[in-house]
Structures are given as C-alpha cells and as structure tokens.
Amino acid sequence: MNLTFSGTDGIIILCAYAVITLLIGWWAGRGEKVSNTLGDYYLAGKNLGLIALFFTLYATQYSGNNVVGYAPTAYREGFSWLQSIPFMTIIIGMYLLIAPRLYVLSKRFQFITPADWITHRFRSKSVTLLAVALMLWALCNYLLEQLVAIGHAVAGLTGGAIPYEYAVIGFILVMLAYEWMGGMKAVAYTDVLQGLSLLVGIIILLIGALTLTGGNFAEMTQDLANTVPEKIGVPDTITSINWLSMIVLIGFGAIIYPHAIQRIYSSKSERTLKRSLARMAWMPPVTTGFVFIVGIICLSLYPNLDVAQSEQLIGILANDVAALNSIYYWAMVIFFGAIVSAIISTADSALLSFSSIISKDIYGEYINRKATEAQKVKVGKVAGVVAVALLLWIAWNPPGTLYQIFVLKFELLVQVFPAFGLGLYWKKLAPKPVFIGMLAGALLAGLMTLTGNNTFYGIHGGVLGLALNVSICVIGSLIAPASHEEQEKAIARTELKVADFRDKKATVG
Structure with a gap:
C-alpha cells in the first residue's frame, strides 16, 4: 500500500494510536495485580460487559486485514466474492450453537483455555495434546498474517518513512507493552477504540469510492457487465x-x-454474551459487505490490474479519495491508522491466547505442575515474546498473498470442531474416535495443502478432512461407544443443572 500521504501526517496518527493504546493498557491494569491469577490476566476476571465484549468479539472476527485482503480478492474474483458476507454471518450462527452452553459450563468448572473443555469432556491426554497442537498452529499462522499486514500498512501510511521491518518491530513492542500491563482487560478495552475506528473508516472509504464513480452503482455494474462479464455473471459449478x-x-x-x-x-453473564452476539449478526453486511462493494467499484476505477498490483488496491484507492479535498485526506490518514490499530487488535488477541495455552496447558500440566498461577502467567508472557521473535523472522519474507495465508490456518483448525460441536451435546462420543478423526482430518487437509492441491472439485481440503473427521467420530462412537459409566460421566460434565437455569432466569430478569 504505497501512499502519497505526507509521511509526517502518518507518523503523527500512528504515534497517537500508540500512545492511546498504551494509556488504555496502563489504565486497565492500574491498581490491580492482573498477573497473579490466570483468570484475571487471560479472561479479564470473567467480567467483560456488553460494550467491551461486543467490540472484542468484533475485533476477533474482523481486522484491518479484512480491508487490506478482502477488497483485492473481490477485485480479482468479482461478484462470486459475495460469499464473504454469508461466511462471516454463519460464524454468528455457529457461535449460538456452542457459546451459551459452553459459557455456562466454563463458569461452573472455571475453564481458562479451550483445552480445559477438551480435557474436562474427554479425559484423554492424546485428544487434548492434538487439539492444543492444532490450535497453536492456527494461532501462529494467524499472528504471522497480522505481522505481515502491520508492516505493509505502516510503511504505506508513512509513505515509506517507516520501513516495513521497523514498523513491525515498533508496533509489536507497543502491543506487548499494553498486553503485559493489563492482560485481557487491556486487549478488550483497546478493541473498543480499534473496532470503532475501523468501522467508521470503512464507511468513509466506501463513501469516497462512490464519490469517485459519481455514485451511480447501477450504471457502473452495467459497464462491468460489458467489459468483464466473467466477474459479474453467474458463477460456474x-x-x-x-x-x-x-x-x-x-x-x-x-x-x-x-x-x-x-x-x-x-463474558460477565450469559445474557451479555447473547446480546453481544445478536449485535454481531449485523456486522457482516456493514463490514465485509462494504469492503466487497469497494472491491467491485475498483474494478471500474482501476481495470486490468495484475495480482501484485491488486494487492495494493486499498492504497491506490485511498490516494485518490484523499486527493478529493482536505477532509477526505485526513479521513484517509486516520483510516489507515485505524487499519494498523485494528490489525494490532487482532494480533494481541492471538498472542494472549497463545500465551495462555503455553502457560497453562503445556507448562502447568506437563513441565511444572507445582507452579503458581503467577509463575504460569510469567512463563506465558516469555513464551509469547519468543513466538513473536520467531514469527518476525518469517515475516521478513512473507509466504504468499494475505488471503492465501488466511485460508491455510482454517484447514487444520476446523478439525477441532467435533470435540466442541459434538462433545457438548452427544454423550456417546468417545475419546478414541475423536483423536483418530481429528488426526485423520488434519493429515488429509495438510497433505492436500503441502502437495498444492488445496481443493478437490472446488471443495477445500479442510472441509474434506472435516467430513472424514466427523465420520470417524460418529461411526467409531456408534461401533465402540464409551462405556455406560463414561457416558454417565459425560452427562455430568455437559448437562445444564437446575441451578444454571435459575442463574439464567435471574440474569434475564
């Protein structure tokens, strides 16, 4: 994203964002010993209210990378990228499938990491360790994606005044600082600022793009039908x-x-969680939907860009929008600052989760069982720094486009779903089929990715792996189900007790 903005203006905006997030981190951790317990540091004391929870969920699902990566994808694929709206929408539906029940169980049994649920439900080290390995892979991949995006965004916003490498290092230090000071609370509170900035920036960018085209979207679409019909027609099978x-x-x-x-x-309560998810259901149309429209508009504004050029699409468009007048200029400068901030808000979430899994599920369970919670938090912080250092080394030569990096992590991560989706509701689900299914699905998806065959007749390797995974889980558990005693224990571990319903009734009331 090579911009013609004044490097000084970009540096001012970035410094402002950095100072504000550092102040938020300090404020979140002031007067509190957030590092003393895992629950306080990694889960904000399980006390996030509606606004903080909504925006931290928003920042988890969306980042500046959605703008930087999705608009070029819409440009290259055309109207078939309309899929970006429903696949973001279905996430909310899947949340509603597992989130309320999982929340109640997490509150009762004091879960800290996702692996706590898997350990609690299956009582199998092999299942837990495999799930942890897949989740850590996804987190490292996700964090790498954000590091690459941070470097490009900062270098573009400052007109190259801050080189890619220095940009990544500088903002990683800022992220580590406020995360160390306030933990999850600092991350959630900075997400409010970052989420609002990104949402407003996307709307302004869309308005600017429409201004450049004269605002006649119907006429522009008809022109595209004449010039690039393959990008606007009905997709093939x-x-x-x-x-x-x-x-x-x-x-x-x-x-x-x-x-x-x-x-x-x-979440502070189940009601808070559900209300946050209800509001999240409106976000796909006004986030990925608007970004999709921006990508389509750019087909008309900048025809015949190759893949490398299209990756710079947002920078090209922002330059032209900024040239309209001084109001748009500063709006675009602030918008690119918001992109950087939003990318960091996604990276800090991944890093915090990575640290929690290393500190609790690996160090606390297999290296030093006698460690105090404060010691585990310290180990998690150090592990996060080491992981970032290794990923920075990779980020200097990023592999593939941002979209390709984005897809890769889901191929393996999705194999953990049956342990949650089936495990929460089906008492006959046995640990051994879950392990074999998860491993088989991951191997199939990984093999297809490594051999360059990411899809088979349009179906992603991760989806084929998931189908194999679920089949093994279901058939294996039907042929050799858990013993009656284990099924009874599974019911005890997953059922919602009368006390839970009373809690929910009181919360709603």
Whole structure:
C-alpha cells in the first residue's frame, strides 16, 4: 500500500494510536495485580460487559486485514466474492450453537483455555495434546498474517518513512507493552477504540469510492457487465461449490479460534454474551459487505490490474479519495491508522491466547505442575515474546498473498470442531474416535495443502478432512461407544443443572 500521504501526517496518527493504546493498557491494569491469577490476566476476571465484549468479539472476527485482503480478492474474483458476507454471518450462527452452553459450563468448572473443555469432556491426554497442537498452529499462522499486514500498512501510511521491518518491530513492542500491563482487560478495552475506528473508516472509504464513480452503482455494474462479464455473471459449478465449501470451512473453523473461545469464557453473564452476539449478526453486511462493494467499484476505477498490483488496491484507492479535498485526506490518514490499530487488535488477541495455552496447558500440566498461577502467567508472557521473535523472522519474507495465508490456518483448525460441536451435546462420543478423526482430518487437509492441491472439485481440503473427521467420530462412537459409566460421566460434565437455569432466569430478569 504505497501512499502519497505526507509521511509526517502518518507518523503523527500512528504515534497517537500508540500512545492511546498504551494509556488504555496502563489504565486497565492500574491498581490491580492482573498477573497473579490466570483468570484475571487471560479472561479479564470473567467480567467483560456488553460494550467491551461486543467490540472484542468484533475485533476477533474482523481486522484491518479484512480491508487490506478482502477488497483485492473481490477485485480479482468479482461478484462470486459475495460469499464473504454469508461466511462471516454463519460464524454468528455457529457461535449460538456452542457459546451459551459452553459459557455456562466454563463458569461452573472455571475453564481458562479451550483445552480445559477438551480435557474436562474427554479425559484423554492424546485428544487434548492434538487439539492444543492444532490450535497453536492456527494461532501462529494467524499472528504471522497480522505481522505481515502491520508492516505493509505502516510503511504505506508513512509513505515509506517507516520501513516495513521497523514498523513491525515498533508496533509489536507497543502491543506487548499494553498486553503485559493489563492482560485481557487491556486487549478488550483497546478493541473498543480499534473496532470503532475501523468501522467508521470503512464507511468513509466506501463513501469516497462512490464519490469517485459519481455514485451511480447501477450504471457502473452495467459497464462491468460489458467489459468483464466473467466477474459479474453467474458463477460456474466449481466456483459455486467452492463458495459453499468456504462457508463451511470458515463457519466451523472461526468459532474454534482459541481467542474466540476465551471471549466466550470472559463474558460477565450469559445474557451479555447473547446480546453481544445478536449485535454481531449485523456486522457482516456493514463490514465485509462494504469492503466487497469497494472491491467491485475498483474494478471500474482501476481495470486490468495484475495480482501484485491488486494487492495494493486499498492504497491506490485511498490516494485518490484523499486527493478529493482536505477532509477526505485526513479521513484517509486516520483510516489507515485505524487499519494498523485494528490489525494490532487482532494480533494481541492471538498472542494472549497463545500465551495462555503455553502457560497453562503445556507448562502447568506437563513441565511444572507445582507452579503458581503467577509463575504460569510469567512463563506465558516469555513464551509469547519468543513466538513473536520467531514469527518476525518469517515475516521478513512473507509466504504468499494475505488471503492465501488466511485460508491455510482454517484447514487444520476446523478439525477441532467435533470435540466442541459434538462433545457438548452427544454423550456417546468417545475419546478414541475423536483423536483418530481429528488426526485423520488434519493429515488429509495438510497433505492436500503441502502437495498444492488445496481443493478437490472446488471443495477445500479442510472441509474434506472435516467430513472424514466427523465420520470417524460418529461411526467409531456408534461401533465402540464409551462405556455406560463414561457416558454417565459425560452427562455430568455437559448437562445444564437446575441451578444454571435459575442463574439464567435471574440474569434475564
């Protein structure tokens, strides 16, 4: 995103965002020993209210990368990228499938990480460790994606005054600082600022793009039908299958993000969680929907861009919008600052979740069982720094486009879904089929990715792996179900007791 903005203006905006987030981090942790307990540091004391929970869920599902990566994808694929709206919408539906029940159980049994649920439900080290490995892979992949995006966004906003490498390092230090000071509370509160900035910026960018085209979207669409009919016509069969496959892949995969699960745990109440999710249902049309329209508008504004050029699409458009007048200029400068801030808000969530899994599920369970919670938090912080250092080394030479990096992590992460989706409701689900299914699904998806065959007749390797995974879980559990005693224990671990219903009734009232 090479912009012609004044480097000084960009630096001023970025410094302002950095200072504000650092102040929020300090404020979130002031007067409190957030590092003393896992629940306080990683889950904000399980006390996030409606506004903080909504925006931290929003920042988890969307980031500046949605703007930077999705608009170019819409430009290259045309109207078939309309799928970006339903696959973001289905995530909310899948949340509602598992989130309320999982929240109640997490409150009763004091879950901290997603692995706590898996350990609690299956009592199997092999199942837990495999799930942890897949989740850590996804978190590292997700964090790498954000590091790459931070570097490009900052370098573009400052007109190259801050080089890519320095941009990544600088904002990673800012992120680590406020996260160390306030933990999940700092992350959630900064998400409010970052989410609002991103949402307003997307709306302004769309208005600017429409201004450049004269505001006649119908006429522009007709022009596209004449010049690039393949991007506006009815998709072919393979594209349609790929569309449905992507919806399944992301719908079942995104809710298994460890940082998404931990936001469920962090809610102040079940009512707060449901109200936040209800408001999230409106976000796909006004986030990915608006970004999709921006990408389509750019087909008319900037025809015949190749793949490399289209990756710079948002920067090109922002330049032209900024040139309209001084109001748009500063709006675009602030917008790009919001993109950087929003990317960081996604990265900090992934890093915090990564640290929690290392500190509790690996260090606390297998290295030092006698460690205090404060010691575990310290280990998690150090592990996060080490992970960031390794990922920074990779980020200097990022692999593939941002969209390709985005897809890769879901192929493996989605294999953890049956342990949640089936495990929460089906008492006969046995640990051994869950382990074999998860492993088989991951191997199939990974093999297809490594051999360059990401899809089969339009179906993603992760979806084929998930189908194999679920089949093994279901058939294996029917052929060799858990013993009657284990089924009874499963019921005890997953049922909602009368006390839970009383709590919910009191909360709603």
